[in-house]
Structure formats: C-alpha cells, structure tokens
Amino acid sequence: MEDFIIIVNRIEDLQLTQDRSELELIFDRAKRTIVGGQDVHLVRQSRNGQQEKFQTISNEQDFEEYRKQVFRFL
Template sequence: MDEYVINVGKVEEWQMIKDIATLDEVFQRAKRVLVGGGMVALVREQRDGSSYRFEQFTNLEDFEEYRKNVYKYL
C-alpha cells in the first residue's frame, strides 16, 4: 500500500505565507495516493528532530474535510 506523508508544520507555514500553489500540489498528490488505495499520514516534527504521526486518512471524505479546514484559514 502506498503512503503519502504530509508534514503539518510545512502546511502551517504555507498557510501563513498564502502559498496556495504548493498546498494545491501537496493535496493533489495525496488525493492520487488515496484514489490508488493508499494512505495519507499527517506528521508533526519536534524540535529535537523526531516526528510523530497523529492522523491518517484512508478515504477521500475524511481527507477532503481536512483539506477544507486548511483552506478555511486562507
């Protein structure tokens, strides 16, 4: 099964600078993985360099809800 990992720290950074093109690209890649039967994972990096996975999506409906929440703040 394919997996696509999204770093939410980067997503928040792109939100702050309103980099919609990069957000669109990331979400399109994630959507392709989901359509192909894969999984999308959300991770957050810690200051010490470690990261932890706090959410994962295996269906388009849940992922679309997350995407809408990200764009809501633009």
Template sequence: MEDYIINVGKVEEWQMINDITSLNEVFARAKRVLVGGGTVALVREQRDGSSWKVDEFSSLDDLETYRENVYKYL
C-alpha cells in the same frame, strides 16, 4: 501503493505565507495516493528531528474535510 506523508508544519507555514500553489500540489498528490489505495498520514516534526503521526486518512472524504479546514484559514 505507498503511503503519502504530509508534514503539518509545512502546511501551517504555507497557510501563513498564503502559498496556495504548494497546498494544491500536496492535496493533489494525497488524493492520487488515496485513489490508488494508499493512505495519507499527517506527521508533525520536532526540532530534534523526531516526528509523530498526528492523523491518518484512508478515504477521500476525510482528506476533503482536512483540506477544507486548511483552506478555511487562508
């Protein structure tokens, strides 16, 4: 299964505007990828188009911890 990439900047944007629907969708997709044997990467993109991997999850527990941290600020 392919890896799933979460754009950290978009997650932060959705937190600021309280877009729970988009956040739920991202975490549901990430969970499906992990259950299917893939990995989830957190990526931060710069204005110049470059990006770097901030973190990577290969377990549901790690994803759940990240999800809880994101929802904590809503």
C-alpha cells in the same frame, strides 16, 4: 504506490505565507495516494527531525474534510 506523509508544520507555514500553489501540489499528491488505495499520514515534526504521526486518512471524504479545514484559513 506507497503511503503519503503530510508534515503539518509545513502546511501551517504555507498557510501563513498564503502559498496556495504549493498547498495545491501537496494536496493533489495526497489525493492521488488516497484514490490509489493508500493512506495519508499527518505527522508533526519536532525541531530535531523526529516525526510523530497523529492521524491517518484513508478515504476521500475524510481527506476532503481535512483539505477544507486547511484552505478555510486562506
């Protein structure tokens, strides 16, 4: 298994449209990655497709905190 990348722009779009099912799918894959011993990287993607990593989550506690933050706005 390899590290998982979450593009936060996409997460923000899904929050705006309140697409809980798609968010759940993304977070389920991310959690499986963490449980499998890999990292989850949060990146912001620019309009030209360049990705800038700004945070790495490597444990379940930090992941659950991030997940709570995202779902708090729904």
